[in-house]
Amino acid sequence: MALLKAVTIASLLATGSAAWAVDTLPDAVAAPGETAVLSVHAEGLQVYECKPVTDGKLAWSFREPIATLIADGRTIGRHYAGPNWEHVDGSAITGRTTGTAPGVAPSDIPWLKLAVISRRGEGVLTGISTVQRINTAGGELSGACDKAGALRSAPYSADYVFLRKD
Template identity: 75%
Template sequence: MGSVTEASAAESLPETIAAPGEAVVLSVHAEGAQVYECKAGLEGKLAWAFREPIATLMADGKTVGRHYAGPNWEHVDGSVVLGRTSGSAPGATPNDIPWLKLEVISRRGSGTLSGVTTVQRINTAGGILEGPCDKAGATHSAPYSADYVFLRKEDSRHQ
């Protein structure tokens, strides 16, 4: 991993999702779907509501994990992190889900993700589903891709 590339990439992120002072643990590409469910909104009209993500996490052409409801990210080594959104920035187009910064609120297993404190979702493509739906409980998947960057806070004791 080239630290020059990572540093310049981090500097170009919107301030709302930047994680200054955190080091990259792992960067993966995700391919999957954002799953929506047809539900009645406030006015009683049916509309698509986000339900869960389902994605495969890849690095160097290999599957290294999966992303699913929670939101959870699970590495093939058994380490898992659960995140909560702490920042958001718009995607490149109206059809792209937002870029996110997620704070890790729980972790399990030991391995690659065990020290992760922040997850960033960047370079999103697709994933938005809008418009009316006609049957409550119906589901629809909107294909998407994104890059997920797993970070940990720098420990000043380790140089």
């Protein structure tokens, strides 16, 4: 299964259409009635911070993503805390999670559906209403943390599909 997924994604990356590789999305991240405007691949890090939790224990807490957005082999933007996505044309959006589905492997961050809550600039992201994060690989952090405030990151990749309402 993992090998089949890797081969499929690799072949679709070569054509620049990896985010449309999924035939059926989990209901939690599907966006019926919306049209894909842009599909990009992201390579980056999920950054975690060591924070106190109950009973004075420490645990890793997600802090922020840092990723490069790639389309047709070129960098076309970036993804960072907010969550925010910025395109090289000057348009940018901020989202809020509205749905989640587990990644394929335990080490994969979840697939997400995010509603756009703010927009900046003019360009390809201007009319976007929903963002899907799919085909995730990596990004989950495991292991103990022993110093509050310590930072650690886990490499990840994902495909982001930017959609607009019809």
